[in-house]
Amino acid sequence: MYNFEHTIQSLNWNLKPINLYRPIEYTLESGGKRLRPMLVNIASKMFGGYDQETIDKAGLAIEVFHNFTLLHDDLMDNSPSRRNKQTVHIKWNANTAILSGDAMLIKAYEFLQQIPQRYWSNAIPLFTQTAIEVCEGQQYDMDFEKDDNVSIDQYFEMIRLKTAVLLACSLKMGAIVADATVENQKTIYDIGIALGIAFQLKDDYLDTFGSFETLGKRIGDDILCYKKTFLLISALKEADDKTRQKIQYIVRAKDISDKDKISFVTNIFRELKIDELCEKEIDKYYTKATQLLDDLSVEEHKKEVLQALIKKLKVRDK
Amino acid sequence: MYNFEHTIQSLNWNLKPINLYRPIEYTLESGGKRLRPMLVNIASKMFGGYDQETIDKAGLAIEVFHNFTLLHDDLMDNSPSRRNKQTVHIKWNANTAILSGDAMLIKAYEFLQQIPQRYWSNAIPLFTQTAIEVCEGQQYDMDFEKDDNVSIDQYFEMIRLKTAVLLACSLKMGAIVADATVENQKTIYDIGIALGIAFQLKDDYLDTFGSFETLGKRIGDDILCYKKTFLLISALKEADDKTRQKIQYIVRAKDISDKDKISFVTNIFRELKIDELCEKEIDKYYTKATQLLDDLSVEEHKKEVLQALIKKLKVRDK
Numbered sequence: 001m002y003n004f005e006h007t008i009q010s011l012n013w014n015l016k017p018i019n020l021y022r023p024i025e026y027t028l029e030s031g032g033k034r035l036r037p038m039l040v041n042i043a044s045k046m047f048g049g050y051d052q053e054t055i056d057k058a059g060l061a062i063e064v065f066h067n068f069t070l071l072h073d074d075l076m077d078n079s080p081s082r083r084n085k086q087t088v089h090i091k092w093n094a095n096t097a098i099l100s101g102d103a104m105l106i107k108a109y110e111f112l113q114q115i116p117q118r119y120w121s122n123a124i125p126l127f128t129q130t131a132i133e134v135c136e137g138q139q140y141d142m143d144f145e146k147d148d149n150v151s152i153d154q155y156f157e158m159i160r161l162k163t164a165v166l167l168a169c170s171l172k173m174g175a176i177v178a179d180a181t182v183e184n185q186k187t188i189y190d191i192g193i194a195l196g197i198a199f200q201l202k203d204d205y206l207d208t209f210g211s212f213e214t215l216g217k218r219i220g221d222d223i224l225c226y227k228k229t230f231l232l233i234s235a236l237k238e239a240d241d242k243t244r245q246k247i248q249y250i251v252r253a254k255d256i257s258d259k260d261k262i263s264f265v266t267n268i269f270r271e272l273k274i275d276e277l278c279e280k281e282i283d284k285y286y287t288k289a290t291q292l293l294d295d296l297s298v299e300e301h302k303k304e305v306l307q308a309l310i311k312k313l314k315v316r317d318k
Numbered sequence: 319m320y321n322f323e324h325t326i327q328s329l330n331w332n333l334k335p336i337n338l339y340r341p342i343e344y345t346l347e348s349g350g351k352r353l354r355p356m357l358v359n360i361a362s363k364m365f366g367g368y369d370q371e372t373i374d375k376a377g378l379a380i381e382v383f384h385n386f387t388l389l390h391d392d393l394m395d396n397s398p399s400r401r402n403k404q405t406v407h408i409k410w411n412a413n414t415a416i417l418s419g420d421a422m423l424i425k426a427y428e429f430l431q432q433i434p435q436r437y438w439s440n441a442i443p444l445f446t447q448t449a450i451e452v453c454e455g456q457q458y459d460m461d462f463e464k465d466d467n468v469s470i471d472q473y474f475e476m477i478r479l480k481t482a483v484l485l486a487c488s489l490k491m492g493a494i495v496a497d498a499t500v501e502n503q504k505t506i507y508d509i510g511i512a513l514g515i516a517f518q519l520k521d522d523y524l525d526t527f528g529s530f531e532t533l534g535k536r537i538g539d540d541i542l543c544y545k546k547t548f549l550l551i552s553a554l555k556e557a558d559d560k561t562r563q564k565i566q567y568i569v570r571a572k573d574i575s576d577k578d579k580i581s582f583v584t585n586i587f588r589e590l591k592i593d594e595l596c597e598k599e600i601d602k603y604y605t606k607a608t609q610l611l612d613d614l615s616v617e618e619h620k621k622e623v624l625q626a627l628i629k630k631l632k633v634r635d636k
Binding site: 016017019020072075076094095098099101102103105106107109110113117120121124125128129131132135136138139140142143 | 334335337338390393394412413416417419420421423424425427428431435438439442443446447449450453454456457458460461
């Protein structure tokens with residue numbers, strides 16, 4: 001079992017100025033799934049790369065970048081908590097969240113620079129390209145909150161950028177530091193895209209159908225923000241005119257409590273069987289990831305760890 | 319004359335999503351002195367490096383980074399205008415300023431990656447180290463606003479981080495892409511530090527003693543924020559107890575207009591001759607930069623352009 005938690009917890013953030021570094025430490029010690037470093041590690045070993053220090057540094061770069069995006073996203077969405085802890089802009093303030101986030105983004109590059117220089121020409125441009133795409137995805141996500149005509153295609157492009165490319169980058173980064181062939185780097189990237197889309201669909205699903213205790217965050221935030229998730233876009237498409245107008249009225253009404261808004265919209269999702277539709281879609285992308293993994297030219301037994309992870313992600317409830 | 323303006327204005331920001339890229343274009347087209355790319359260019363040519371495309375890419379990386387810091391700093395300081403134009407968080411909103419700034423930081427790395435790979439091992443870590451130091455400087459600057467016991471030494475360390483290291487990085491970057499010796503890279507970096515400290519002292523000076531028309535920004539912001547500038551720290555040190563308490567009372571008083579606060583504190587600075595003290599300090603650091611330039615092992619006539627720039631910066635009023 002890969003012990004990335006030890007690697008990230010042993011970083012020294014006891015640096016000055018403390019108001020810059022303490023929020024970074026706070027953010028990184030909050031745990032989370034550490035999915036991205038896990039993907040770097042799995043991919044590297046699948047392709048015969050066992051240099052643990054290099055794998056750890058690449059994983060740190062991506063995990064610190066990922067946590068930077070959460071920190072700034074939580075500020076922009078004004079989310080009060082994540083992983084059962086106050087978000088940085090609540091515990092400190094908005095300026096701290098901005099500047100500590102900026103420093104994390106730079107620190108991510110610093111970790112990436114610690115991998116051997118022969119990998120830089122592949123690894124650094126991949127990282128930069130991915131990082132800019134994640135920003136684009138976040139911008140689309142915010143744009144969509146004010147747009148009533150978001151199509152399913154636009155939604156999928158948004159989650160490809162916002163979520164999938166970073167999982168794909170993680171897998172490809174592992175392949176790069178294992179000197180995998182260009183062909184295999186490409187296929188593993190595509191596996192990451194399919195996995196990432198399935199992962200974000202599941203995230204959307206859990207934001208409405210998950211539980212606070214398990215997830216460690218408020219349920220129904222997406223509904224209150226009128227976020228254009230797979231659930232909402234599909235519901236608006238499937239609903240008759242009356243129900244559609246009702247949804248649009250309710251989520252914007254000022255005289256209805258948040259709790260009632262969430263339960264009303266969730267019930268409509270259930271009536272229209274949008275939960276089942278979403279589960280089917282999630283299955284579709286996990287299946288695609290599995291099929292691509294079958295195509296990869298690597299000995300079969302080396303694929304088992306990634307195959308097992310795909311299965312585990314499919315049934316996750318947090 | 320180096321035409322960097324043409325280089326930066328010919329970038330294509332007509333990309334999607336427009337809400338991410340349009341604020342970047344707006345920020346970069348606002349002009350400014352373009353001092354940092356100018357330093358890259360001057361240093362490179364001083365050491366015999368004439369690859370203009372490489373110089374331009376390195377200059378773009380640093381200038382885009384610098385404008386990212388201004389964008390986020392203006393948001394954190396809630397400054398309404400810069401260079402006679404509304405700041406991004408006013409023209410758009412805070413979230414746009416956060417996310418477009420993040421994208422600019424990543425784009426800066428993208429430009430840096432466009433220099434030949436043989437320079438990466440020097441250039442990228444220099445850039446990353448500098449970027450993190452700039453964040454540290456900004457954090458100290460914000461911390462100092464709430465700290466009544468900032469010493470002159472702490473102030474100088476803050477402006478070294480916040481301003482000087484980026485000018486030093488610009489000069490050293492020019493030296494790197496000109497294949498200058500390690501010794502010369504070090505000296506030119508130190509010239510940048512001296513230049514940068516002089517530059518920031520002058521900035522502080524102009525924030526109080528400059529003019530709105532020439533600077534394109536409100537005069538006296540530093541006084542209103544109770545910013546621990548060279549002027550304020552020196553005044554608090556030089557003043558008698560009564561005057562010191564008066565300054566501290568006035569800037570925090572809720573029943574005194576901003577205009578009166580600014581004129582009151584400015585008058586005290588003049589009475590205590592803090593303006594002259596500051597001008598002397600500025601001179602000292604420009605002289606240090608000039609002396610270091612004398613030491614540089616480069617043919618004398620090649621030093622003339624940088625020498626001329628140092629003189630020009632010394633007498634600037636914007």
